[in-house]
Amino acid sequence: MALLNKSSAELEEEIAKRMALHPESCRRIGNFGFIELEDSWGDEATIINTARISSTNNRLPDAASFTEKDRKLLYQLLRDQHGTPFETVYFRFRFIAPIFVLRQWVKHRISSWNEFSMRYRKPISVAYLPDLQARSVEGFVVLDEEVMDEYEKLLDSLFAWYERNYSKVCARIDQCREQGIIPPKSGGRDPYRGRARELLRNVMPVAAYSDVYWTINFRSLMNFFRLRRKPDAQYEIRQYADAAYELFAHRLPLLASTMEQVLAETKE
């Protein structure tokens, strides 16, 4: 695997810090993947209190104060698709995943995205390397060691190409500045280096990792779990969806078990 460049080394360090600080909210996935449930707003009581706006002024403080009647209402609301109370609870995940996973993930439009940009920083110089399980179908290894050896070399050569050419371009920009061919840097972003990064990134493969903040309400998160934890979803996004589910279930166990019940009853 290629040497870690600055972006990747910083990220690796940050992941280690987050894992040490919040082990219950973080998971590592694959050779460089990561997901953290950084924040969440609202809980089961938020949903019930919202749904009861028209029937009572009594508000529940949290799920620990739920009676059997409250639990039943939560289940009925979810089963009968009373959508909006479930839109009042939000989750903010941060994940580091290969770009091909991001392309599937971003199709979940009812959510907010913020992604690492190769316009402003060098790419993360790590590519997804499928492990033996990811490379196998019912015990048969579809990509053998010989193919994987070439796969890795090819990806390494792309990162090396980027680093080599970005350094070359920067050296030429600096030289032209010294010679007065292009104007001096006037603070902020250097438009010349920025344009170079914008174009050099075009060689980055979909196996390269990227970094995303994803904010989503529970209604949409449930749809994501329903679609991306199913066996027909691609293995890699399924790993992230399963990890996201574990983190969510750890935080809001009653909502998770109610969702499981409804999903099991409405299985297509």
Ligand SMILES: Cc1cc2nc3c(=O)[nH]c(=O)nc-3n(C[C@H](O)[C@H](O)[C@H](O)COP(=O)(O)OP(=O)(O)OC[C@H]3O[C@@H](n4cnc5c(N)ncnc54)[C@H](O)[C@@H]3O)c2cc1C
């Ligand atoms: C196994 C699998 C294979 C897939 N294959 C492909 C593929 O080959 N190519 C491809 O492009 N995508 C593919 N998808 C993506 C899929 O088509 C959906 O775009 C994705 O799963 C997001 O689902 P969603 O639209 O329900 O989610 P969101 O975009 O989050 O939308 C949530 C809900 O909001 C409503 N909604 C959102 N936008 C609209 C709208 N414009 N009009 C009406 N209602 C709306 C719908 O009720 C929707 O279910 C695949 C998904 C899966 C799980």
